[in-house]
Amino acid sequence: MRLTTKGRFAVTAMIDLALRSNAGPVALAAISQRQQISLSYLEQLFGKLRRHELVESTRGPGGGYSLGRAAGEITVADIIVAVDEPIDATGCAGKEGCMGEDSGKCMTHDLWASLNTKMIEYLDSISLQKLVDEQLAKGVSIDAAPIKRAISSVPVVKPIKVTAPNSVFALGTALTK
Numbered sequence: 001m002r003l004t005t006k007g008r009f010a011v012t013a014m015i016d017l018a019l020r021s022n023a024g025p026v027a028l029a030a031i032s033q034r035q036q037i038s039l040s041y042l043e044q045l046f047g048k049l050r051r052h053e054l055v056e057s058t059r060g061p062g063g064g065y066s067l068g069r070a071a072g073e074i075t076v077a078d079i080i081v082a083v084d085e086p087i088d089a090t091g092c093a094g095k096e097g098c099m100g101e102d103s104g105k106c107m108t109h110d111l112w113a114s115l116n117t118k119m120i121e122y123l124d125s126i127s128l129q130k131l132v133d134e135q136l137a138k139g140v141s142i143d144a145a146p147i148k149r150a151i152s153s154v155p156v157v158k159p160i161k162v163t164a165p166n167s168v169f170a171l172g173t174a175l176t177k
Contacts, residue, residue, distance in 0.1 A: 025064030
């Protein structure tokens with residue numbers, strides 16, 4: 001099995017989300033900043049996680065993502081499968097013809113298929129809550145104040161500089177010059 005960045009980033013982002021889920025929806029921009037993962041990549045991953053109902057989205061100011069169900073009910077296997085990460089050590093991805101079109105299964109096919117089963121069992125035995133608890137035991141700090149968003153609660157007042165005539169009379173005067 002080769003676990004690519006897609007699966008690793010999805011699990012990392014879900015741990016980050018679960019660590020902060022008690023404070024309300026978590027913005028992807030905040031996860032992106034903390035975990036150094038591209039925001040657009042996170043948006044793609046969270047779209048898939050949302051379709052598998054592992055996360056829920058909240059729109060608007062103060063919006064973001066929250067867990068779709070309890071962290072103890074989400075497994076690492078759920079996360080990896082949700083982002084379309086194949087968990088397959090065989091060379092044929094379960095199809096006939098490991099060694100070519102007519103050859104049938106290769107000599108080691110059953111070995112790799114058995115490894116697939118063990119990997120899925122192992123990843124299915126690890127809950128998101130267990131990973132969160134391990135991070136908390138390591139002393140990972142959870143910032144109390146959320147990262148500031150681009151929207152300010154105080155309106156920005158900029159002076160308006162008008163270069164056009166402000167009445168029909170001024171327009172007539174401007175055109176006759």
